[in-house]
Amino acid sequence: MADRNGAHSVKSAYKVLSAAATTSSQREVCLELPPIWKARVSFKAKTVTWRIFKGRLPTCDNLLRRQVPLSASDVLCTACEEENESVEHFFFVCKRSCELWDAILLWIGKYTALHHKASEHFATFSNIGD
Structure with a gap:
């Protein structure tokens, strides 16, 4: 034009x-997409959150989708070594991450349901300090 x-x-x-x-x-x-860039957290945390939403983290499922060769043992979650690694599993479902989220909630004195989807999880925690 x-x-x-x-x-x-x-x-x-x-x-x-x-x-x-x-x-x-x-x-x-x-x-x-939630207002990631307006959150009161470090730039690094904002960047990781944005990469989670855009599917840009180098998790095993993303690497396989991009045809990066991985062995069968390489696709397991590095934290629990029980499930295949994906963003949802690593950050929200893995027993190790659930232990961490539970400790964070206990530390800040809040109780809430933990979601397995990034957008719902972010929405819960973005309002928790209000």
Whole structure:
């Protein structure tokens, strides 16, 4: 798409791409993501959380999906060595991570259900300090 003068520019391309990015399906995806960058935690914690939501952590299931060769013993969770490693298992289902979440809840004096989905888990803990 050209600008008013009929010239193609980076700005005119940006406008076209921005308009395409505001389709209803992409708006719905953006609404599903919690406000990670507004959380009062370190930048490193925000980055890891974002990578969890985007499926960008190098867990065994992601490595296999990207066709990285792994042996059968390499796909097991490094914490419990009982289940295949995935984001959901490692952070939310693994007995070791559940022990950690229980200790955190005890430490802060809060009690809540622990979710197995990243977005629900984040939503629970993002409001816990209010």
